[in-house]
Every structure is written in C-alpha cells, then in structure tokens.
Amino acid sequence: MMRVYLDNNATTPLHPELKKNITELFTDFFGNPSSIHWAGREAREKIEEARLNVAKFLNAKESEILFTGSGTESANLAIKGIAFSHKEKGNHIISTKVEHPCVLNTLKYLESVGFNVTYLPVDEKGQIDPEDVERAIKKETILISVMYANNETGTILPIREIGEVARKHGIYFHSDMVQAMGKCRIDLSQLNVDLASFSGHKSYAPKGVGLLYIREGVGPLEPLIHGGHQERGLRSGTENTIGIVALGIVASILVKEIEDDIKKMERLRSKIVSGLLEALDGVILNGDQKNRLPNTVNLSFEGVDSQSLVLLLDSYGIAVSSGAACSSGSGSFSHVLTAMGLSPDVIRGAIRISVGKFNTDEEIDYALSIIPSAVKKLKKGK
Ligand SMILES: Cc1ncc(COP(=O)(O)O)c(C=O)c1O
Incomplete structure (x- = not known):
C-alpha cells in the first residue's frame, strides 16, 4: 500500500x-x-x-x-x-x-x-x-x-x-x-x-x-x-x-528553493481541491481563499464525521488531519472554525490537507483515487 x-x-x-x-x-x-x-x-x-x-x-x-x-x-x-x-x-x-x-x-x-x-x-x-x-x-x-x-x-x-x-x-x-x-x-x-x-x-x-x-x-x-x-x-x-x-x-x-516550492505546493493543492470538487457534492472550502498559505486546504464534507474520515483514510495509508495539528485527538471542537462562526455540522466534517515540498503528483493521484470513495462510504453508512 x-x-x-x-x-x-x-x-x-x-x-x-x-x-x-x-x-x-x-x-x-x-x-x-x-x-x-x-x-x-x-x-x-x-x-x-x-x-x-x-x-x-x-x-x-x-x-x-x-x-x-x-x-x-x-x-x-x-x-x-x-x-x-x-x-x-x-x-x-x-x-x-x-x-x-x-x-x-x-x-x-x-x-x-x-x-x-x-x-x-x-x-x-x-x-x-x-x-x-x-x-x-x-x-x-x-x-x-x-x-x-x-x-x-x-x-x-x-x-x-x-x-x-x-x-x-x-x-x-x-x-x-x-x-x-x-x-x-x-x-x-x-x-x-x-x-x-x-x-x-x-x-x-x-x-x-x-x-x-x-x-x-x-x-x-x-x-x-x-x-x-x-x-x-x-x-x-x-x-x-x-x-x-x-x-x-x-x-x-530553502533560501534557494522556496519560490519553486511555493509554486509546486500551490499546484498540488489546487489539483487536490479541483479533483475533490469534481468528484463530490457538498464540499465546503473553509478559510480565506485569497490570503492563504500555498500548501493548506481546510474543507468540510457535508454529513461526514471528520475523525472517522481521517481514520478511514489512514487505513489506506493517507495521512491528513481533522482539527488542529497539536490538539487533534483531544476530541474537542476546533476553536478556530468555531471563532469563524461555522455551523457545528461544517466543523464536524472539516479536514485539513497540507502538502509539502516533497509530495509528488503520484501521491496526489493516489489520494484522489481514495478520498471521494471514502467520503461516499461514510455518507452511505449514516
Ligand atoms: C501556528 C503554530 N504555532 C505554534 C506551534 C507549536 O510549535 P512547536 O510544535 O514547535 O512547539 C504550532 C504547531 O502546530 C503551530 O501550528
């Protein structure tokens, strides 16, 4: 795998x-x-x-x-x-x-x-x-x-x-x-x-x-x-x-590579986002879509519990996060999404995908071959 x-x-x-x-x-x-x-x-x-x-x-x-x-x-x-x-x-x-x-x-x-x-x-x-x-x-x-x-x-x-x-x-x-x-x-x-x-x-x-x-x-x-x-x-x-x-x-x-890294991360992030928007209905993008890091996307899948999704994706070898990096596992609602006034359902369904300079197109293709079916499976199981 x-x-x-x-x-x-x-x-x-x-x-x-x-x-x-x-x-x-x-x-x-x-x-x-x-x-x-x-x-x-x-x-x-x-x-x-x-x-x-x-x-x-x-x-x-x-x-x-x-x-x-x-x-x-x-x-x-x-x-x-x-x-x-x-x-x-x-x-x-x-x-x-x-x-x-x-x-x-x-x-x-x-x-x-x-x-x-x-x-x-x-x-x-x-x-x-x-x-x-x-x-x-x-x-x-x-x-x-x-x-x-x-x-x-x-x-x-x-x-x-x-x-x-x-x-x-x-x-x-x-x-x-x-x-x-x-x-x-x-x-x-x-x-x-x-x-x-x-x-x-x-x-x-x-x-x-x-x-x-x-x-x-x-x-x-x-x-x-x-x-x-x-x-x-x-x-x-x-x-x-x-x-x-x-x-x-x-x-x-990094001083020599950062400009190329930024372009690469933006491209990979954009590939993930457009792939998921194409494959799934009810995807909500959270956060500022203009002033933002080149590598991060926080998105909610309507009707899906993000913790279950993270665990299901993990079983396919894909590591993403639900909630904050350092406090996930605490089981509490994201204080960031709460402060943004998002509804409890949107917060419950939010995952963060953050790419890095060493991710590859093959890895993104693999993630895109798994995430939509995992989301659909969790929606069906409700
Ligand atoms: C915005 C932000 N500040 C501070 C920290 C803490 O950094 P460290 O893990 O080095 O203590 C983190 C870690 O997730 C972070 O994301």
Whole structure:
C-alpha cells in the first residue's frame, strides 16, 4: 500500500540533505559550544554558521536570532518575556481567538497572574481587521500578539498592517510565524514585527529546535529559563547543537528553493481541491481563499464525521488531519472554525490537507483515487 503524508502543517519530514549529513551531525560536533578548546570552538562555529543561514533566510540580522527548543517555547518567551519585564508600564495584551494553544494558553496563564487580555474576533474567513486591533488599544497595552498564518485553515492575517498600528502606538508586536517557514518567502525587515516565533520541525528540520526573532532594540525580555547564560542569557541550557545546525542547513537550502516550492505546493493543492470538487457534492472550502498559505486546504464534507474520515483514510495509508495539528485527538471542537462562526455540522466534517515540498503528483493521484470513495462510504453508512 502506498503511504502518502498530507499533514505537513502538523510536522514535516526531514530534508533528505540532513539524512546525508546525519552521522557527521551526531558525531563530529559533540563539544560544548561554551568550551574554549577545539571541540567547543567547532560546535560554536557551527551554531554561528546556522544563525547566519537562518538570518539570511528571514532577512534579519544574526544578532536578532535566538535559538530555543520549539515554537511553543519561542512564543512563551516572547509573550511572558515582554509581559513580565514591562508590567510596570501596563498589564493589557491584545491577541485573537484563533491563535495556536501555545499563545492562547500562555495568555490564559498570564490572566491568572493579573494580566488582562483582549481576544479579537475573526470574520467567517478567519480574518481580523487591523482597525479592530487599533480600537482595542488601551493606555495599559504593552503587547499585541497575532499569528502570521493559521495552522488549521492556512489563512494569512494582515501582519504588516497590524505591525504598523503597533508601531504607531509604541506597543511591542509578536507574531507566531511557525506556519510560515518553509511555505512562504519571509522578509522580516518588511513585516513590522518586533518578535516572531518559528519552529524547526514545521520546515524540514528536526523536532526540538525553534527560534525567536527579537528585533534589534526590543526588550528587555524576562527569561523563562535561568542558568549558564547561553543565548545571551535569554535561554540558558547547553545548546541543541545538532538541531540548530540542522535548521541552519535547511535554511540555507530553502533560501534557494522556496519560490519553486511555493509554486509546486500551490499546484498540488489546487489539483487536490479541483479533483475533490469534481468528484463530490457538498464540499465546503473553509478559510480565506485569497490570503492563504500555498500548501493548506481546510474543507468540510457535508454529513461526514471528520475523525472517522481521517481514520478511514489512514487505513489506506493517507495521512491528513481533522482539527488542529497539536490538539487533534483531544476530541474537542476546533476553536478556530468555531471563532469563524461555522455551523457545528461544517466543523464536524472539516479536514485539513497540507502538502509539502516533497509530495509528488503520484501521491496526489493516489489520494484522489481514495478520498471521494471514502467520503461516499461514510455518507452511505449514516
Ligand atoms: C501556528 C503554530 N504555532 C505554534 C506551534 C507549536 O510549535 P512547536 O510544535 O514547535 O512547539 C504550532 C504547531 O502546530 C503551530 O501550528
């Protein structure tokens, strides 16, 4: 049976270039990057080379890149870091209802220790209006946190415009950009963000490495982890050299390949969507169909339970997702589709297909030979 992975927003396969380098990565750079002898220096050099490659890919300065352990950690550090170090200025934060749990639960925690949070609503496409952000600003507002692209629907939010609002009012702006890396050409110098979170495993690097962009001059940030002062004292703990070096290698490849990757992902996604619309009645496309990631489609099949569909497709070797990548399995309704005001039936029937740079036409053909009959089978069985 063919195995087809169409869940690249949950995580991505390792870039084959890393597989080639894996033995070297695991054996040659074992030194502690803080040691001053040859072994430490070699590891340090590799980390700094990775920082440079990542900075080039994001069009940022090396000094603006901080390595962490995950996208979740980056978002925690950005949000709690600013909140705790600026609490004398104010205790109000603005965000949206459609953020990933790594932002929403961090904000919930901050509410429990005295901060106030405004969660902006979205429209039926999952979009927010920068004017709503401006209207929500109070004199106590110290931070705005809005995601770049939604992981469930692929909807891209108006980050540059929100950043302009934040700048006009002198408020720090963090964006969870985890879903952007590997799917979009990113130019941080143009986005008006002060802090941005990224994750290695969403862009063909291994799990266990993330990064936080901190624009020059932004801060101070209260660290989450105290210890040996690694990463400018903002993320103590001996560095994950292997993960960081791997992320640097991937960044140096993506910088050359991203335009072609975008075209390929758009083509494959469009092939899936037109194939399904042709084969089935009652298909609903969720999210913004214009401003969106090139790889993601979220669609509902009327009268079908998405969990059953995901399991049935899995039995044919096809991996897609129902609900959010990181919280599927929790059995709860998608907070993103709920915030968009979709009906319970549409939400119940929603699946997310997310292609990646390594998917092929053969894989999409196979998926299209299975998904319509699987949907019909579940509809009949009702
Ligand atoms: C938008 C978004 N932010 C943050 C994360 C968390 O990233 P990580 O798994 O590296 O903690 C995810 C993971 O699905 C995500 O999709």
